Amino acid sequence: MSTKYLLPCSCGKSVPVSVSQSGLTTACECGRQLEVPTRGGLLKLEQVGGGASLGSRPPRPAWGPRQGLLFIGGVAALVFLGAGLYEYANPPEDIVIGAIARANPIDTLTYYRIFGSGIDVSGSPENQRLLKQITSRRVWMTTWFVLAGVGLLAAVASRFIPVEAAKRPAKRPPAPASTRG
Numbered sequence: 001m002s003t004k005y006l007l008p009c010s011c012g013k014s015v016p017v018s019v020s021q022s023g024l025t026t027a028c029e030c031g032r033q034l035e036v037p038t039r040g041g042l043l044k045l046e047q048v049g050g051g052a053s054l055g056s057r058p059p060r061p062a063w064g065p066r067q068g069l070l071f072i073g074g075v076a077a078l079v080f081l082g083a084g085l086y087e088y089a090n091p092p093e094d095i096v097i098g099a100i101a102r103a104n105p106i107d108t109l110t111y112y113r114i115f116g117s118g119i120d121v122s123g124s125p126e127n128q129r130l131l132k133q134i135t136s137r138r139v140w141m142t143t144w145f146v147l148a149g150v151g152l153l154a155a156v157a158s159r160f161i162p163v164e165a166a167k168r169p170a171k172r173p174p175a176p177a178s179t180r181g
């Protein structure tokens with residue numbers, strides 16, 4: 001029983017063909033007539049059933065540095081972005097209550113300035129405490145978003161790693177013999 005190869009058609013489907021059909025035409029389901037390539041051309045095609053074939057190329061590694069970086073970067077970006085957004089969307093109750101519920105007009109202005117600029121504008125212990133919380137929250141949010149950005153960059157950068165990067169470069173040929181005498 002001969003190995004069958006999948007001959008791709010422009011419609012997106014593939015037609016199984018065998019080496020014995022080389023040089024002939026075959027019809028796809030869509031009606032197009034496809035020319036069956038020579039044996040050498042067929043060997044480059046995907047096989048039906050994946051049986052061992054003569055001289056088929058080794059399968060491309062499914063998991064290389066490219067995929068690894070893409071995966072790690074993508075996951076990191078998502079996780080850190082999620083952490084940052086969660087932090088952003090869920091301020092500690094203290095800050096909200098302290099800043100809004102108990103605020104008189106002057107405090108409101110104070111907190112507005114704290115939120116707006118991050119610069120300490122007041123001296124009361126309560127304000128100091130809130131300011132500390134706000135600042136640490138900002139630091140964390142910034143950290144999460146920066147890390148998310150790094151992850152995203154890593155994921156994008158993975159696109160530029162050549163597919164064959166996993167392979168070690170071939171041994172360098174010996175240096176050309178120096179001319180002597």
Ligand SMILES: [Zn+2]
Binds near residue numbers: 030
């Ligand atoms: Zn077709």
